[in-house]
Amino acid sequence: MPEEAPAKERKSLDERNQMSDLERLRHSTAHVLATAIAKLWPDAQFAYGPPTEQGFYYDVDLEHRISPEDFPAIEAEMKKVVKENQTFEKMTVSRHEALELAKSGRLAALGDREVESTFKIDLLNEIPEDEEISIYKNGDFWDLCAGPHVPRTGNCKAFKVMSVASAFYKGDANNPQLQRVYGTAFKNKTMLNEHLERLEEAKERDHRKLGKELDLFHIDEAVGQGLILWKPNGSVVRQELQNFISEHLVRQGYSQVFTPHIGKLDLYRTSGHFPYYQDSQFPPVIERDHLKSLADEGCTCGQLMNQMNDGDLEGFMLKPMNCPHHIKIYASEHHSYRDLPIRLAEFGTVYRWEQSGELGGMTRVRGFTQDDAHLFCTEDQVKDEILGCLELVKIVLGTLGMEDYRVRIGLRDPDDSKYVGKPENWDRAEEALREAAQTLGTEFAQEPGEAAFYGPKIDFVVKDVIGREWQLGTVQVDYNLPERFELEYIGADNKPHRPVMIHRAPFGSMERFVGVLIEHFAGKFPTWLAPEQVRVIPVSEKFIDYAEEIESALKEAGLRVALDRANEKVGAKIRLAQLDKVPYMLVIGEREKDQNQVTIRHRDRGDEGSVSIAEFRDRVVEEVQSRSL
RNA sequence: GCUCUUGUAGCUCAGGGGUAGAGCACUUCCUUGGUAAGGAAGAGGUCAUGGGUUCAAAUCCCAUCAAGAGCUCCA
Structure with a gap:
């Protein structure tokens, strides 16, 4: 549901000055990179050039398409700059002076040019009025930059140009695409080499490579992008995991259910998935009679699209979530408060339309099976139920020896009105999540504004071998769907009450989890999971x-x-x-x-x-x- | 979705405007063995798909599909 990414705050000068030594070195090396690129292609226009977790990059707009074949030449130029041991010299200028320099193309360049330093002008305009404006010079290369830098280019001797890819200016898809040249830098050559070796090792662990070598899964063009075919070996791993979790479901008083892969559009109108989240769903399956009558009326494709957008259609949808089905199981009979909590679990397969560029291996797919469950409980039971959910997550991660994860509590943004449910219930649920998280014995981050609009949540995030973070398990409190579906239970007062729903999935999805697990074990599954023991x-x-x-x-x-x-x-x-x-x-x-x-x-x-x-x-x-x- | 790169045998990859290559895997035969590769023979490919250029296209060009990297997105 609409979770807006927090606007990236501009770093203040103070924050920038807290840059670690390594970040400072990498940032300086980014300038060395820019110097080399400016020498090779004087028409290059530079945008941002920050340090990153793995190294640094510099975004450049350039007619010439930089390819890996250019890397040796770039590195050779960089080496010259390092060898010259130029001083990084800071020059404080007025806004006006900076603007003049930018207009003469002097910024992020080796000299005056016939064109303006376009991006630098844009960046200048973003600097707050009261902030100091500085220009850093190394040799003839001048760049608008808040710093800080290492003293001399000679400090940047252990570097490597890694790759080139594209990126939108300021990360906005409406902006022009720039070439992002990635590099990395370390204090010395030994540390650089160690880093490069680690990258090689990571490649060996890649679940896509191991998945092929160990015959775990296959993705076939003829079946479709992002649709996983579990081969016999991979199926063993998945089945063992499902058995494992099922054992604990029984112990924790869950009931397992099975529901179909599709549901009527009306169901999703009620849940709110249709027509509002169509962009991330497979298009509806329209009923034959409905389709025929549309054809008889001479409905064009454009009109059909409009009807789809208005939600004015009859048909079915591949389920993007399991909750509506489970809700209907709950709602199929009357419930007393004595029945609660009701815990319905299912390894439920859902389908989502991910953008094609996003798909990859088993970690980002279009069809996946969640180890899903929905708990229907009273307001008073929320806390205990959350505890139970976390207990399960703890067992799962503990059994598999996955220690390297972080826990994130998504809280509501107090200044936002998009949230449903009573504030006092939110307070209680958030407090319950916090208390429950404390029982994990792991550090956790509380992130205001990261809650779903329907309730707060706890996410478990792990890193894959390439350093990308993946959300696995999740526990979410939901005030919205019980409302939309008008769920009830009869309380001790003999009056109807609205239950609270908790969504939870300790693995997240079987596909993503197994993908991460393959990398976690580097393909060497413990005996109980090994396809062949x-x-x-x-x-x-x-x-x-x-x-x-x-x-x-x-x-x-x-x-x-x-x-x-x-x-x-x-x-x-x-x-x-x-x-x-x-x-x-x-x-x-x-x-x-x-x-x-x-x-x-x-x-x-x-x-x-x-x-x-x-x-x-x-x-x-x-x-x-x-x-x- | 966007930019770039890539697509040749089951796998890993070489080659490249004029009859399709290697290693591994596979099949058969020889060998009957003691802790990370014994030997030989054989079979296997419309070079992703569709167009175009050309006397001739796997090779060059365009489009499509798919993969990879990155960006944007992820209820």
Whole structure:
């Protein structure tokens, strides 16, 4: 629902001066980059050039399309600037002087030009009246800049131009697109190299690469962008996760339900999803009779579009959320306060129309399955229910060893009137979320204005290998939908009351969660999740009989085991099993057969000696049942 | 959606206006083996799709589809 991004505040000079040493270095290196680009392409117009978490970038408007082939030349020019060890010299100027310089094209350039420094003029106009205006010079390169900088260009010796992509000026899609040249810089070459190595490692963990190598999932052009086909191996992982969470749902008093993938447009008119959020939904499926009568009336495509926008259509929609279906289950019977809370859970698949440029791997898709649930409770029960939800999230993340996440509480913006529900209820819900979050034992950030318009929420955010953050689990309090659907329960006073709804999804979506999990484990799933838990490797064909005995004994115990019958040497079979990241390899030969044993090799721990089949079986079964890492 | 880059065998990739290449995987044969690649033979591709230029297009041009990076967006 309409959550407006907080307007990016302009950094004050004080804040800028708090730049860390590394940020300062990177910002200065951005100037070195600009100097080099200005030398190579004097017509370049520069916009912003800030440091980032991974390095820095500088936005440039330039006729020439910068490509990776240009990087060596750019870096060579940068090296010259570093070698010259130019001083970063600060010059304080009046607004008028700065403007004159910009008009003569002198800013972000090596000298006067025939064109103005367009973006710098724009930026100048944004500087508050009372703020000091400064120009930083290194050599002949002058740039409008608040600083701060390192003393000399010689400090910027460990850098690398990383990539080039496009970006909208000021991040607004209506503005022209600039070329954003990314680079990174460190105090010294060693640290730079370490950073580059980390990037290489991250590439190896990428769930898209591992997903292919381990046959976890497939995305097929013929099926559609952003639609995940779970292959058998990936399905095992997902099924295990679903079983895991289902166990806890039972313990926590949830009821599991199943609902269809579509619903009538009327349902979504009531929920408010249609026609208002059409941009992020698949277009409606129009009923045959309705379509025919439209055709008979000579309705044009344009008119059809208008009807769609007005919501004046009959038909169905792929569900963008599970809540309306669950609400209808709740509303299908009368409820007493004694029945509450009612907790309806479903691994529910929803469909959303993400922009094509946004799709990627399993983390941003158009169809996904939420481990969703909706809790219907009284105002008094909200707090306990939130606690229960967080308990579940804690169990999930703890079991999987995912420690590297941050917790974000989205609160309402007190100055905004877009929120539904009574202020006193909001206060209570926000307080309940805060208290519940404290039980996590993790630090959490409270972000006013980040609540949904229908209620406050807690989000769990993790980072993927590239450093992108993904929202996984979420717990949201909702005052809106009970209102829209006029939900009721009968209270102790024998009068109807409105329940509060809580949406929660500890994994978020199975697709995104498994994607993040693949990277978290670098493809080496713990035994309970591993698609193949044990591979039996006979030393030669002579021992296949015994190997089959082992295979069936382990299968009998419920383990996922495979037998490598290939006509290959042990070394080759081991290698394959290692590449497939199978946790346990059992090497079977004459010795094992004679003594009725198996020799264990673990993918990480190596040779673990020989034990009886039964002992190995019991050990692994225990490991699986306890879901050890 | 926008900008740039990319699309050749199941996978990873080379090549490139004139009969389509390698490694791995696959099939068969030899080998019967002790902890990360034994040997040989074979099979496998309208070079993403559709147009155009050309005597000739996988190669050049345009469009479409898809992937990647980034930006915008994400109820």
